[in-house]
Amino acid sequence: xxxxxxxxxxxxxxxxxxxxxxxxxxxxxxxxxxxxxxxxxxxxxxxxxxxxxxxxxxxxxxxxxxxxxxxxxxxxxxxxxxxxxxxxxxxxxxxxxxxxxxxxxxxxxxxxxxxxxxxxxxxxxxxxxxxxxxxxxxxxxxxxxxxxxxxxxxxxxxxxxxxxxxxxxxxxxxxxxxxxxxxxxxxxxxxxxxxxxxxxxxxxxxxxxxxxxxxxxxxxxxxxxxxxxxxxxxxxxxxxxxxxxxxxxxxxxxxxxxxxxxxxxxxxxxxxxxxxxxxxxxxxxxxxxxxxxxxxxxxxxxxxxxxxxxxxxxxxxxxxxxxxxxxxxxxxxxxxxxxxxxxxxxxxxxxxxxxxxxxxxxxxxxxxxxxxxxxxxxxxxxxxxxxxxxxxxxxxxxxxxxxxxxxxxxxxxxxxxxxxxxxxxxxxxxxxxxxxxxxxxxxxxxxxxxxxxxxxxxxxxxxxxxxxxxxxxxxxxxxxxxxxxxxxx
Numbered sequence: 335x336x337x338x339x340x341x342x343x344x345x346x347x348x349x350x351x352x353x354x355x356x357x358x359x360x361x362x363x364x365x366x367x368x369x370x371x372x373x374x375x376x377x378x379x380x381x382x383x384x385x386x387x388x389x390x391x392x393x394x395x396x397x398x399x400x401x402x403x404x405x406x407x408x409x410x411x412x413x414x415x416x417x418x419x420x421x422x423x424x425x426x427x428x429x430x431x432x433x434x435x436x437x438x439x440x441x442x443x444x445x446x447x448x449x450x451x452x453x454x455x456x457x458x459x460x461x462x463x464x465x466x467x468x469x470x471x472x473x474x475x476x477x478x479x480x481x482x483x484x485x486x487x488x489x490x491x492x493x494x495x496x497x498x499x500x501x502x503x504x505x506x507x508x509x510x511x512x513x514x515x516x517x518x519x520x521x522x523x524x525x526x527x528x529x530x531x532x533x534x535x536x537x538x539x540x541x542x543x544x545x546x547x548x549x550x551x552x553x554x555x556x557x558x559x560x561x562x563x564x565x566x567x568x569x570x571x572x573x574x575x576x577x578x579x580x581x582x583x584x585x586x587x588x589x590x591x592x593x594x595x596x597x598x599x600x601x602x603x604x605x606x607x608x609x610x611x612x613x614x615x616x617x618x619x620x621x622x623x624x625x626x627x628x629x630x631x632x633x634x635x636x637x638x639x640x641x642x643x644x645x646x647x648x649x650x651x652x653x654x655x656x657x658x659x660x661x662x663x664x665x666x667x668x669x670x671x672x673x674x675x676x677x678x679x680x681x682x683x684x685x686x687x688x689x690x691x692x693x694x695x696x697x698x699x700x701x702x703x704x705x706x707x708x709x710x711x712x713x714x715x716x717x718x719x720x721x722x723x724x725x726x727x728x729x730x731x732x733x734x735x736x737x738x739x740x741x742x743x744x745x746x747x748x749x750x751x752x753x754x755x756x757x758x759x760x761x762x763x764x765x766x767x768x769x770x771x772x773x774x775x776x777x778x779x780x781x782x783x784x785x786x787x788x789x790x791x792x793x794x795x796x797x798x799x800x801x802x803x804x805x806x807x808x809x810x811x812x813x814x815x816x817x818x819x820x821x822x823x
Contacts (some may be wrong), residue, residue: 335366335421339375339525339540342382349374353515354541358651359660360695368516370543376508376549383479383506384555391738393476393504397454404448404501405806406529411441416524418490418518423651425517425709426489426661427696428614430651439778440494446778450799452501456772467740467813474803475582476504478557481550483543483571483761484519484660485563486512487617493519495782495793496560497536505558510547514663516540518528523553543567547616548574556580560742560801565787572790583791583801585619585783587716588744592773593727593759596630597751602771603631604638607722610747610773612646612700615661616720619788620635620745624713625724626733627714632726636704639724640686643700648691659811660696661719667696670719677703677712687720704755720754730755743785747773766792 338345350379352370357363371379371586387393392400411418419433426433454474461470482496493509500507510517525536539546551559551574556603557573562585575582592610594603609653610622625634638685651659674688687701701721713723727733737746746763749771750756760768766784769775776782776794783792791801811817 335517336520336523337367337369338375339369339371339665340520340527340536340538341375341379342537343531346517346521348372348541354813356425356624357515357663357755358424359662360652362664362694362696364510365424368513368518368520368540370513370610371539371546371728373549374555375539375547376540376546379508379539380479380550380553380814382479382509382534386532387476387479388505389496390506390534391534392506392532392535394550395504397451397502400504401452402443402500403529403531404451404498405692407440407526407531408444408448410525410529411437411444414521418521420652421516421521422489423515423659425515425518426486426662429659430653431434432614433651435493436488436491440491443491443494443778444498447498447502449795450499454503456770457497460799463809466807467811467815468819469812470807470809473565473806473808475806477802477804478505479532479555479560480507480560480802481553481556482507483510483511483547483550483559483561483563486515487614489621490518490522491513492562493522493563495798496627497522499793499798500560500698500802501531501535503799505802506535508539508550508556508625510539510541510543510550513540528730530643542699551575554576554578557801583793584789585793586744586787586789588619588621588742588784589624589716589740590620590622590742590745590747590765590786591624591626591740591763592747593737593749594625594627594731595632595634595748595750595752595755596628598631598749599751600631600635600638601748604642606747606771607639608642608646608700611722612643612658612720613774615659615698616664617662617718618774620719620767620774621718622745622747623717625720625722626727626738627724628733629726629728636685636702636724640702643686643702646700648697648699650695658697658720661698662696666718667698670698670717670721673715674701674703674721677710679714680707680710682706682710682712682723685724689735708736708739730759738764739760741787745784746789780792
């Protein structure tokens with residue numbers, strides 16, 4: 335495990351020598367320390383990325399050459415999948431099968447963007463002009479130096495979502511992982527080093543957001559900011575970026591609805607409700623945390639959901655059979671329990687869960703709340719834990735209205751045996767991601783992002799590559815006739 339930053343292709347100690355503890359959320363034990371960056375360290379990382387972009391080979395290489403390095407990074411991740419997954423469990427708490435899935439997805443992300451990098455070679459769009467004396471073409475070029483600030487819920491995967499398209503585009507980057515889960519991001523430094531990535535193309539610094547994160551965002555050498563996290567932090571970063579008119583993309587929070595009609599299969603509905611809120615301990619920005627069930631199905635579905643939620647095996651993510659691990663840290667643990675306590679105090683009914691699951695570690699039992707008022711905090715705010723609010727509805731129109739009554743618009747889901755109704759409801763949702771008859775499956779090839787306060791821009795797919803490209807028009811005079819505006823000849 336690394337104890338230094340990755341800057342300019344080398345491992346560098348923090349200037350101030352400060353460190354932060356790394357705590358296993360399942361045991362509450364400190365098992366490592368990561369370096370804590372200052373503004374001076376941030377400046378060194380940006381200067382390295384700036385030099386690599388302005389003078390280094392990476393932006394000037396062919397897309398095919400960059401693709402070869404990206405594929406080597408993907409293979410490097412796969413070669414280390416077991417130990418990276420175990421590190422993710424120790425750092426984040428998620429069950430090992432989930433971590434293995436995430437690490438595999440991260441490798442796949444680099445492979446996918448390798449393919450898109452190769453396609454950039456020779457990509458030119460001809461524009462038809464109304465004046466035959468001129469021709470015009472459009473090319474796309476790397477945006478420059480990018481800063482990526484990522485959250486703690488999917489540590490290496492969120493890094494891949496930003497690093498892979500940025501490198502594919504020809505950008506250079508500074509990656510700042512969450513101070514709560516930095517271990518696999520630092521290991522990525524070793525992997526890109528072995529893959530032959532030129533020095534300075536990817537720099538990795540760890541530490542507190544208020545110190546190193548803010549310094550990176552404010553740095554005049556940065557062209558592009560990509561952030562995934564909370565709405566308040568995203569709003570602050572957007573305001574900071576506005577001062578220098580930096581390009582910014584934001585993937586923020588959600589309070590996603592799941593509308594289930596009475597003609598749905600109850601077993602499938604329960605399975606997808608649980609996957610939609612208990613996967614990754616509910617620490618998922620797109621988690622379908624507001625479930626709306628047509629009244630005729632509501633009572634039997636609730637009974638079945640409670641019974642199955644109570645069967646979930648809770649424990650250390652490294653223990654076989656664990657399906658729900660601890661929350662990431664003590665702060666998140668207390669925040670989630672506080673949401674539940676206030677919801678019950680405000681009149682909600684606790685159908686199951688609502689308490690710590692073990693004497694040690696940041697475990698919260700799967701929690702189902704009913705009778706939650708529409709204006710209540712638990713229904714309106716993102717809890718980011720294994721807590722689902724469920725309520726009945728009577729008509730399709732009511733379900734759509736309740737689903738859309740939120741300041742968020744990241745994701746939404748609908749389940750019905752009537753395909754026409756599912757498509758109709760999906761079209762009515764004000765959300766950037768919509769699932770029909772499922773919840774949460776995510777594919778690198780498809781765009782990811784939200785409406786309203788859930789963010790700006792899209793990640794993944796070709797849309798994710800567009801985040802890191804600038805568009806340039808090149809117009810040429812092809813006529814031999816004099817322009818004759820000033821010089822009349």
